Amino acid sequence: MELKKIGENLEIKNFVIHQLLKTAGFKEVKKKAADGLIAISEKEQVFMGNLDKSYHRKSSPIYGIFSGENPRFRDLLIGYKLEEYDFLEFSKNVLDYYGSVLSLTPTSTGGYMILCEYTNKTSKNDFLLVLMINNKEGYVVNEKNLTLENIKNLDLSKVDVACLINLTEWANIENEEETDRITYLSFVKGMKQVSHYFMTFIDCDNKNTNSESSQRLLTAMNAFFEKEKYSRKKKSQLKNDVFAYCEERMKNKKEILLSYISQLINKDDPESFQNFAIGEDYKVSSVIGGDKAKMKQLKYVSYEGENYKIEFEKGAMLLDKTVVYDKKSNDLIFKNIPMEFAEKIKAL
Numbered sequence: 623m624e625l626k627k628i629g630e631n632l633e634i635k636n637f638v639i640h641q642l643l644k645t646a647g648f649k650e651v652k653k654k655a656a657d658g659l660i661a662i663s664e665k666e667q668v669f670m671g672n673l674d675k676s677y678h679r680k681s682s683p684i685y686g687i688f689s690g691e692n693p694r695f696r697d698l699l700i701g702y703k704l705e706e707y708d709f710l711e712f713s714k715n716v717l718d719y720y721g722s723v724l725s726l727t728p729t730s731t732g733g734y735m736i737l738c739e740y741t742n743k744t745s746k747n748d749f750l751l752v753l754m755i756n757n758k759e760g761y762v763v764n765e766k767n768l769t770l771e772n773i774k775n776l777d778l779s780k781v782d783v784a785c786l787i788n789l790t791e792w793a794n795i796e797n798e799e800e801t802d803r804i805t806y807l808s809f810v811k812g813m814k815q816v817s818h819y820f821m822t823f824i825d826c827d828n829k830n831t832n833s834e835s836s837q838r839l840l841t842a843m844n845a846f847f848e849k850e851k852y853s854r855k856k857k858s859q860l861k862n863d864v865f866a867y868c869e870e871r872m873k874n875k876k877e878i879l880l881s882y883i884s885q886l887i888n889k890d891d892p893e894s895f896q897n898f899a900i901g902e903d904y905k906v907s908s909v910i911g912g913d914k915a916k917m918k919q920l921k922y923v924s925y926e927g928e929n930y931k932i933e934f935e936k937g938a939m940l941l942d943k944t945v946v947y948d949k950k951s952n953d954l955i956f957k958n959i960p961m962e963f964a965e966k967i968k969a970l
Contacts, residue, residue: 628668628675629667629671629672630671631743632667632671632674632741633743634666634667635709635740635741636709637659637660637666637736637739638656638659638660638710638736638737639656639660639736639763639768639769640653640654640655640656640717640735640737641653641654641733641734641765642654642717642720642724642732644724644731645731646729646730646731647728647729648728651721651732652732653718654768655714655717656710656713658710660769666738669770670738670740670751673753673784674740677784677786677808677810684808684809684826685809685835685905686821686826686827687795687805687806687826688807688825688826689826689827690825691825692825694719695719695823696825698719709739716752717735719823720735723819723822724819727819731756733755733756734755734768735753735754736751736752736753736754737751737753738750738751738753739751739789747788747789747790747791748788749786749788749790750787751784751785751786751787752787752824753783754781754783754820755781756782781810783809784809784810785808785820785824785826786807786808787806788806788808789806791805791806805834807824808905809821833911833913833916835911835913836910836913836916837913838899838904838905838907839899839906840916840919840920842895842898842899842904843860843861843864843899845898845903845904846887846898849898860887861921863886864886864887864920865917865918868883868917869914869917872914878909878912879908879909879910880896880900880906880907880908880909880910881893881896944956944958
């Protein structure tokens with residue numbers, strides 16, 4: 623069997639590194655722009671391959687959309703996509719803009735800015751990566767000519783912050799094409815928290831995605847329970863526990879934390895669900911925006927009478943209405959029951 627090379631599933635189109643020099647507590651920002659784009663070699667391919675592979679799996683992304691409040695970065699990106707200027711000029715404009723943001727934020731620090739445009743040939747999606755790295759130990763960037771050193775691995779913990787923009791999803795949403803996503807920005811932290819000024823620079827709004835954020839959590843939970851082969855009783859108990867936590871957080875207008883939910887689901891291995899949920903398949907954010915209607919799908923209804931026992935997810939009443947309650951007649955109706963269940967009833 624032929625082993626795949628790291629990064630061979632990526633088509634790197636443009637790659638450039640710039641530098642910003644700034645000390646925390648001071649306003650002055652010095653910028654060193656690259657003279658040209660970096661020619662793509664195995665170093666860049668491996669660098670991006672490792673990053674692409676670990677971006678969602680080894681981090682807890684925050685997802686969002688452009689808010690429109692500080693549209694400078696978005697407008698620069700639109701200008702580039704409309705071919706008003708090439709990638710190098712676009713990147714220098716981004717460098718200048720980020721420098722102005724840093725100058726207005728005394729606590730901020732500089733670093734190396736890496737911009738890379740690439741296509742994931744597996745998903746057939748186009749991406750733009752904006753990555754900040756401090757390079758204090760000289761493990762990634764050659765400081766003289768702003769090129770990559772001959773590194774084998776990129777550890778996300780050595781990154782300051784990063785933003786990955788799914789250009790394909792962004793275009794689909796802007797053009798009102800059919801898509802199951804409403805977010806196209808994702809942020810990860812490395813050595814730093816995802817700072818307010820970096821989010822402002824990109825112009826991210828992660829406050830209006832509560833519905834999708836909640837749905838991603840529900841989908842990931844169902845998949846995880848199926849993978850772990852949890853019993854119905856265990857699933858119902860865990861879902862009720864998670865709902866109680868989410869309901870309390872929403873009621874008190876507090877953040878819903880994926881890390882806490884992960885502990886509720888598996889106390890013995892508190893990171894197992896989190897690592898599963900943040901993966902590329904589910905992309906659950908580390909901070910979840912709660913949507914009450916969506917979260918109600920977690921609730922289980924259970925009742926045991928003298929001659930029967932009824933148990934079902936509240937989601938069955940909200941989604942396809944498999945279970946319908948008629949308030950006027952006080953009847954509970956089950957629709958579209960499985961044929962195997964129907965045969966058992968007929969045999970009574």
